[in-house]
Amino acid sequence: NAGVTQTPKFRILKIGQSMTLQCTQDMNHNYMYWYRQDPGMGLKLIYYSVGAGITDKGEVPNGYNVSRSTTEDFPLRLELAAPSQTSVYFCASSLSGGRVNEQFFGPGTRLTVL
Amino acid sequence: QKEVEQDPGPLSVPEGAIVSLNCTYSNSAFQYFMWYRQYSRKGPELLMYTYSSGNKEDGRFTAQVDKSSKYISLFIRDSQPSDSATYLCAMTSVQGAQKLVFGQGTRLTINP
Numbered sequence: 001n002a003g004v005t006q007t008p009k010f011r012i013l014k015i016g017q018s019m020t021l022q023c024t025q026d027m028n029h030n031y032m033y034w035y036r037q038d039p040g041m042g043l044k045l046i047y048y049s050v051g052a053g054i055t056d057k058g059e060v061p062n063g064y065n066v067s068r069s070t071t072e073d074f075p076l077r078l079e080l081a082a083p084s085q086t087s088v089y090f091c092a093s094s095l096s097g098g099r100v101n102e103q104f105f106g107p108g109t110r111l112t113v114l
Numbered sequence: 115q116k117e118v119e120q121d122p123g124p125l126s127v128p129e130g131a132i133v134s135l136n137c138t139y140s141n142s143a144f145q146y147f148m149w150y151r152q153y154s155r156k157g158p159e160l161l162m163y164t165y166s167s168g169n170k171e172d173g174r175f176t177a178q179v180d181k182s183s184k185y186i187s188l189f190i191r192d193s194q195p196s197d198s199a200t201y202l203c204a205m206t207s208v209q210g211a212q213k214l215v216f217g218q219g220t221r222l223t224i225n226p
Contacts, residue, residue, distance in 0.1 A: 004157070031212065040122045042202060042218040043158070050212075058213070090157050096212075102148075103214065105157030 001026050004106035006091050012112045013081040021076040021109050023091030031094045032074040033103065034058075034066065036087040043090065049074055050096065081113045117141050120203055120217030129226050133190040137203035137217045140184065144205040144215075147179050149188045152200045152219065161201070162188065193224045 007022045025032065030051045035043040045058030049068040063085060065077040074093075078085060088110050092103040120137045127133055135149075145166055150158035162177040164170045164186075170177045176189040186205075190197055203217040 040218055042118075042120070043216040045213060048213065092157070094212075100160075100163050102160045102163070105159065107157050108155070 003027065004091055004093055004104055006089075006106035006109050008109060009107070010110045012114060013078075014114060015081060015083065017081050018077070018079045019081070019111075021078070021089055021091075021111075023074045023076065023106060024072050025074075025091075025093040025104070026072065027093060027095075027104065028071065029093035029095050029104070030071065031096055031103075032068065033092040033094075034064070034074070034076045035090045035092065036060065036085075037090060037108075038087050046076065046089075078111075083113050085111065086113045087111060115140055117215050118203065118205060118217045121220055122218045124221040124223060126223045126225060127193060129193060129195060129224055131193050131224075133193050133197070133222060133224075135188040135190075135201050135203075135220050135222070137186050137205075138184055139186070139205060139215075141205075141207070141215075142181075142184065143207035146206050146208070147177070147186050148204040148214070149175075149177060150202045150204055150216075152202060154199070158202055195224045195226050198223045 004025045033048045034046040047066040049055045091106045094103045118139045149162040151161045152158040164177045167181045174191045178187040200219045200221045202219040204214040
């Protein structure tokens, strides 16, 4: 199993451009999450999904959109990129019904908006 | 006030030292407490998990929860250079994944 994979690893965007961060998991997890991590600020939840076709906002959803058409994929869309969106983005997945709240994280996408 | 507070450090200790990492929280509904370890330029991975109050030991690592004080700790005994990483506490009121609230993370360096 590859676990959670994210593409691209790095990206530089100009202000106003848009892009999609890809996330795929092969563990048949129904829950998936997008976080951003700024230096010294921990992980902040952007959006999450409890299954295909179901998404909900997290703590910092503004400027982002998501969709979940399959169990495996959970892309994050940035429209009109702004310097405040410079961050490291992590996708994660987990299994519902488990006793342990273990989320499995991807390697991250480092995004710079100039 | 943030729901979860964690001293970001950085914390630097010599090899073999006992390390204490801590988080405080304000939401009394939190019942599930986790510590994630994150190596440089990697995603976090679950290190320890505890439910409600008490201690849990796993090798050189001990997780402690004091719900009356809203305070959790992670102790690392006989620390090794390979323990150098950022440690994030996380917690939730709901069993079975879903939304976690993370602390800011403490960057730890173990010097040989």
